[in-house]
Amino acid sequence: MVELKEMLAPKHSAARTGYTLLPRYITIHNTANTGKGAGAVSHGKYLSGAGAKKAVSYHYAVDDGCIVRIIPDSENAWHAGDGANGRGNRQSLAIEICENPESDLRRATDNAAELTARLMHDWNIPLANVVQHNHWSGKDCPRRLRRGEPYSWDTFLAKVRAFYDGTSSSAPADSGILYTVQTGAFRDRTKAENYAAQLKRKGIDVFVTRRGELYTVQTGAFQDKKNAEAYAAKLKAKGVNTYVTQKGNV
Ligand SMILES: [Zn+2]
Structure with a gap:
């Protein structure tokens, strides 16, 4: 893509x-x-x-x-x-x-x-x-x-x-890799939405997306891994648990 x-x-x-x-x-x-x-x-x-x-x-x-x-x-x-x-x-x-x-x-x-x-x-x-x-x-x-x-x-x-x-x-394509900063993953969509709403109230921009069987609460997607990590670190400093995942072929 x-x-x-x-x-x-x-x-x-x-x-x-x-x-x-x-x-x-x-x-x-x-x-x-x-x-x-x-x-x-x-x-x-x-x-x-x-x-x-x-x-x-x-x-x-x-x-x-x-x-x-x-x-x-x-x-x-x-x-x-x-x-x-x-x-x-x-x-x-x-x-x-x-x-x-x-x-x-x-x-x-x-x-x-x-x-x-x-x-x-x-x-x-x-x-x-x-x-x-x-x-x-x-x-x-x-x-x-x-x-x-x-x-x-x-x-x-x-x-x-x-x-x-x-x-x-098929497997993800070799181009179009995106690094996403995730704060949570839930089986239940409502739980993901509730968690997203909680973060939004703290002024953190998040959205829920579906990934296989899970609904993940994401804060951003970056082409550059360093930018994703820097953003994740910023959120961690605010007390929000985050991790960077790699998503191919977005
Ligand atoms: Zn139109």
């Missing part, structure tokens, strides 16, 4: 109101932004700046070279156009596929398919719950995929399925 960068939108902003999300669906979008430079990093920067003031957001932006995570999986984003309590906004993870001209749309869409498979795996989401933005609000989105660009929606789903099957049966 291509590099995953974390560029979280500011907490308590309009873009990141922080309602708890237990993801049951994955919603696919195209950005409809064809401006030069409107890639994944640019979408991350936007939601850290001017965009944070608007209640429009998404968990991930993906182009041909990287994936940017903007809202943690365990918080909602505003993307589905189905209202403040809509299932799209409150039960789904949003992936935006970039349309900037210098990004190869096929590779960007393939990257989104791979990310979708990864999230299905992490959150135990069935392929039947991978939907278009159109499903929630009737909007013509993801407009490129709906037009068969770079391929049909059915092909997209077939690719997701292939990535999903690969993820579940």
